[in-house]
Amino acid sequence: MKAIKNQEDNLMEKISSLCKRRGFIFQGSEIYGGLAGTWDLGHFGVALRNNITQNWWKKFVDSRRDMYGVDAAILMRPEVWQASGHVEGFHDPLVECKKCHHRFRTDQIEDAKKCPDCGGGFGEVQQFNMMFKTHIGATEESTSISYLRPETAQGMFVNFKNTVDAFHPKIPFGMAQIGKAFRNEIAPRDFIFRVREFEQMEIEYFIRPTDWEKYFEYWKGEMLDWMEEVGIDMGKVHELEVSKEDRAHYSSRTIDFYFDFPFGNKELFGLAYRADFDLKTHKLDYIDEEEGGKTVPHVIEPTFGVGRALLAVLLSAYSEDPEGKQASDGAGEKEKRVYLKFKPSIAPVICAVSPLLKNKPELVEYANTKVYAPLKAEFGRVAWDDNGNIGKRYRRQDEIGTPFCIVVDFDTLSDDTVTVRDRDTGEQERIKVTDLKNYIKEKID
Numbered sequence: 001m002k003a004i005k006n007q008e009d010n011l012m013e014k015i016s017s018l019c020k021r022r023g024f025i026f027q028g029s030e031i032y033g034g035l036a037g038t039w040d041l042g043h044f045g046v047a048l049r050n051n052i053t054q055n056w057w058k059k060f061v062d063s064r065r066d067m068y069g070v071d072a073a074i075l076m077r078p079e080v081w082q083a084s085g086h087v088e089g090f091h092d093p094l095v096e097c098k099k100c101h102h103r104f105r106t107d108q109i110e111d112a113k114k115c116p117d118c119g120g121g122f123g124e125v126q127q128f129n130m131m132f133k134t135h136i137g138a139t140e141e142s143t144s145i146s147y148l149r150p151e152t153a154q155g156m157f158v159n160f161k162n163t164v165d166a167f168h169p170k171i172p173f174g175m176a177q178i179g180k181a182f183r184n185e186i187a188p189r190d191f192i193f194r195v196r197e198f199e200q201m202e203i204e205y206f207i208r209p210t211d212w213e214k215y216f217e218y219w220k221g222e223m224l225d226w227m228e229e230v231g232i233d234m235g236k237v238h239e240l241e242v243s244k245e246d247r248a249h250y251s252s253r254t255i256d257f258y259f260d261f262p263f264g265n266k267e268l269f270g271l272a273y274r275a276d277f278d279l280k281t282h283k284l285d286y287i288d289e290e291e292g293g294k295t296v297p298h299v300i301e302p303t304f305g306v307g308r309a310l311l312a313v314l315l316s317a318y319s320e321d322p323e324g325k326q327a328s329d330g331a332g333e334k335e336k337r338v339y340l341k342f343k344p345s346i347a348p349v350i351c352a353v354s355p356l357l358k359n360k361p362e363l364v365e366y367a368n369t370k371v372y373a374p375l376k377a378e379f380g381r382v383a384w385d386d387n388g389n390i391g392k393r394y395r396r397q398d399e400i401g402t403p404f405c406i407v408v409d410f411d412t413l414s415d416d417t418v419t420v421r422d423r424d425t426g427e428q429e430r431i432k433v434t435d436l437k438n439y440i441k442e443k444i445d
């Protein structure tokens with residue numbers, strides 16, 4: 001059991017150190033000792049995040065006729081959070097160890113009577129509101145209180161009327177938003193899994209009440225399709241029907257999608273039937289011309305955490321060649337080969353271009369003007385890599401998850417072909433420079 005646990009810790013350690021080494025993810029405020037529950041994205045982290053969020057927006061907004069985008073302000077009037085029930089009920093049960101004073105969420109520790117860090121006893125369970133409170137304006141009076149939003153959903157509900165008035169959508173229709181949310185988590189942990197500042201991608205899909213079961217099933221299917229599309233290992237995804245006692249106050253049915261993270265089987269995304277809770281509480285309604293008269297539509301809410309999507313994609317992509325197996329490019333020398341098997345459509349770098357030798361101006365010139373520049377103009381996500389020998393470049397690009405490494409060598413100068421090396425097999429083929437764009441386009445599709 002202990003050996004398995006060590007392997008799991010080891011995997012998270014490997015992923016987080018790769019993310020730092022290769023410029024994906026850094027601890028927030030690191031040079032001042034770090035701020036718990038905050039993480040900063042580096043160049044490749046931003047690229048990976050953008051590919052994930054853009055893919056989501058394309059699938060759920062741009063390719064549909066019934067979805068309306070929103071980008072609401074993070075700060076909202078406190079009445080929004082009073083009406084939504086968050087001021088009253090967005091609490092987590094908190095206990096503090098009497099000996100080491102570490103704090104825990106009672107539902108996240110195995111033994112609610114004993115501190116997992118030092119074995120000490122706990123004080124009374126307290127209810128801790130997870131919203132970050134702030135003040136608007138120069139005075140800190142009770143009338144100036146505002147909150148950093150703990151979910152993006154309310155930003156859509158408060159814009160329901162604006163959206164209906166502007167676009168006159170017919171039921172069923174949805175609103176979608178990608179944006180930051182903040183929760184003062186008692187115990188942020190597990191790299192980017194549980195953090196205090198994160199991003200959500202959420203949909204509120206408005207339906208007639210009689211249709212809720214049909215649309216609940218439909219959205220379940222859409223969510224699973226998307227997970228597969230971005231490269232989440234579907235063998236590690238599980239559905240969990242959330243019991244009435246464990247559901248949020250607004251939900252009449254919830255399914256959580258769990259993922260086998262190295263630190264346990266934990267929530268990845270959620271799907272909730274919020275019924276008419278939100279529109280009613282904000283005193284909103286809709287004129288249903290087809291059915292006749294005023295009504296309050298019901299809502300199905302698929303919700304996705306961007307950070308958890310990023311972590312699941314990273315874990316699904318992380319690969320090591322089995323002991324002793326070297327890729328056929330021979331670049332591995334003696335060390336183990338580590339690579340991120342991202343789908344080409346999601347990879348932060350789609351291809352890297354290298355001159356075989358960086359001190360041969362004719363190779364550098366050719367690689368730069370005839371290969372790198374046109375590919376960069378076409379795909380954007382193209383890297384120039386001439387640092388170290390070819391083996392080292394392959395290893396670096398493997399760790400970034402670059403699907404194709406293109407090398408300009410002396411043959412290129414006479415026959416206008418280059419080698420394209422496949423990240424996963426290590427195999428190389430010779431491709432005409434004029435065919436490169438189409439070759440890569442086909443792989444992305």
Ligand code: ATP
Pocket residue numbers: 151183185192193194195196198200267268269270303304305306307308
């Ligand atoms: P948990 O039980 O893990 O605290 P939750 O059920 O409170 O999560 P929701 O309120 O349903 O989460 O939030 C929707 C989604 O937002 C989650 O499925 C998850 O992907 C993401 N999310 C929620 N809290 C966090 C957090 N603290 N850090 C990172 N992502 C989060």
